[in-house]
Amino acid sequence: MGKIKSKIGKTICVSSLAIILFENSTFGTVQANVSTESTVTKEMCESNYWNSLSQQVNGQVLMDVSQINQFNDAAMRTDACNMNDVTAMDAMFDASELKNSLSESIVAEMPEKAIFVNGVATDTLTYYSMISAAVVSTGWDNQIAPKYALAVSQTQIKSIPTIDYIGYSETDSDDEVVLSSLKVNEPFLVKQCAIVNNCVFYWGYSNNVSGWVLGNDIAFCNGKAEWLDMWQTDVDGKDFIVVTTDYFTLSESYYSPSTSGVKLTMGTTLKLVPEWEIPRNIAMRGTWNNYVVYLPTRDAYGQCVKQIALIAQNKDVSIGYLPMTSENIVSLAFKYLGDTYGWGGMLDSVDCSALVRNVYKCFGLEMPRNTSWQKEVPGTCLNVAEYDNETKTTLISQCVPGTPLYLPGHTMIYLGTVNGVNYVISALGSTSDSNGYLDVRTENTVAVTPITVRRRNGTTWLENINGIVEPWKISM
Template identity: 30%
Template sequence: MDELLPGVFADMLRPQYWLSRCRDGRAYQVDACNDGIAQSGTLYALTETAEFPVVTPLRPADVRFDEQGRAITDRDWDLMEDVSRVRTCSPTPGFAVESTDLRRFAVATPAFQSPTDKEFDELQDTTLHTFEPLVVVGESQDANWLYVYTTTYRGFVAKQAVAVTTWENFKQLRSSPSFVVVTKPFTLTQPQPYDAKVSRRWLEFAAVLPLFESGENLGRQHVLGNICVFLPVRERDGELTMRPAYVPRADVHVGWLPFTRQSCVSMAFTLLHERYGWGGRLGVHDCSSFTRDVHRTMGVELPRDAGVQERALLWRIAFPEGISGRDKGRQLEQLQPGDLLYMPGHTMIYLGSIQGRPYVIHDFAGYVVEGTEIPINQVMVSTLDIHTKSGATYLEKLSSAGAVMVQ
């Protein structure tokens, strides 16, 4: 068989290859897991009594470049800082009405590290899901951006991507007992000639939407093969309305998936070969949003960034400096598929070891062979003995291994 990557063969790109080696078929308790993560203090509470301070962003110390490859001048940064001065308001709850970027400054201008880079925008922090809850605490000087808090981040979101509501309605919608989670990437709602606001709307992987359970057909289309959900819509006054729409039944799951290793690995492989997108750019994932969204389909609220996820693990093996890669590999053998691995700035989902060689599925930029960078830039299976730019292997760079699936 031909290798796809070092040590990786075609059979390894099927979730069942790894799940057949999994010794743990238990379903874990989501609420207990989320309680443990919350106790780590890594998530923001979106409540009426919480405090939401505005934090002034800092410009990078070194030269950065825009999408045309031009150096961003001090004057450019001055303008970005001016427009990003927040005019505060009373905390107002709402939801993202579509998948949208959350930015460090109130601008769409990217800040790349080199004139030729088109990927690693330093001002892109994350993306929000359709119907992701948030709290608006102010707006930019040009009134085009809102400064918001989500459970994992704070920053600027385009105003047109947000709809606000009352605290009472916010609480009711967040606690809706009947909902679906999108389990396929790039899902579209059905065309709807009677309501353009919900027609052919793009729904991203791991978006969560309330169920619409009227039992009536929608827009003169039978429900067969579909499921009816509520979609968030921003009205002209910025207020939230929820409108019914059909989503293909095969693309969603009613309620959370079982919190099992089988669900975790299967959902990870659903995103196999999806292109890498720093901070969620391009409508796709980076390494930590990949692990976060895989767990989100099971109802687990992981933090957004790799380092914060690592600190929030319910069980963790920390690898001290100086420990060899071989010793780390031995310790990994106590893990199960679906556990998590971390190195500085990167996270991976563990799949198992084959003849003592550990394997992961992760969203990664690439690896190095004899000084030559091999770009991957997608979700892919790999061994941990591939090399990083520093010359060390991924295994040697591991800082910890752990799990949120604990009893």
């Protein structure tokens, strides 16, 4: 009996000691906290926090169908927005003349500084001259008509035809020749071709830039009518889905390699298959609890094949465009929180202006590509460059959450004002905390910040903000 008591006593002592050590020591524990700017609280990292502060405007539709259509038409007609109406570019053209012009511009517009190709220092003139020569020797000639293509995967549009990564230093985080990107099923009007280092590239127009796209990432339609039918949507239509999260991938499939694992990003639109055209079985699967859509794929000859694909019901999509409300704008922006920054669509991600573009695309509204172009949409931009900080803060506080704010080279989406400080969400590169000594850090992420964070020269974003764009204030 004494031995039994002794064993029990030892067990209790050991257990008690373990509890004391556990409660009084942090050795070996893992903190589950997420790092933020010093004034950003855990609650501020949720869209519901900001939407709860602006309940009076949450359900208000900021732009109806006619206003969105008017905005899109105005942006397309405004030269400073640099938008391209790809549906109106069907005239014959001199391919030889275009080829020579593109070749000359590659050399004429090459960077004056040294370049690093895939991290290796390379003579700029030699590299650009090689690409220029390839355009001349492999491009199309004669009078031809444009070709109608669709992106079959998320891809980049570049200023020169190359698969190389071009930086200005050995560790440059931006591919300096990337201009923009194409989403799956996004139209691309092709006018030239080039073969560089055995890779085929096509030059043409998206609705916001012109440039070079890798040939394997696009597919050619059999005429304009087929092309338009795949991607054109009405703002009030309900015959298509819109991706309303940062991205997701289609289910892997052994039986449909062309649709297996395809990555779809925010703002992607895909037509729904009419009920009477839905087969009983799609790649060895039934259709229960799935959206059934048409997806452009590419055959061995580069031609577009209209495939039927399934999107699981659990994915974030909307049937037709979402209503444009403050709550929806903020909620969509938060789908990117913590994602990597990707200049021009690098890394299949977003930079600051692409974040704004993609969020607003979910409502059917087309924003221009760059920050300076987005500010030029007619009738919507309030120029605040000459205002003092107090006036700017007051004006921003009066904005609807979801309003894009601009400073040279950067754009943000306004979230709300707390303790007299305006907060935003944006895809940012480098910045310094609003408190403490100036310590500019490379973040390259989508983050919530106050507009009192600082730039490399010590000035705050607030001091540099020069534009407030309110699309819903376009005059009718």
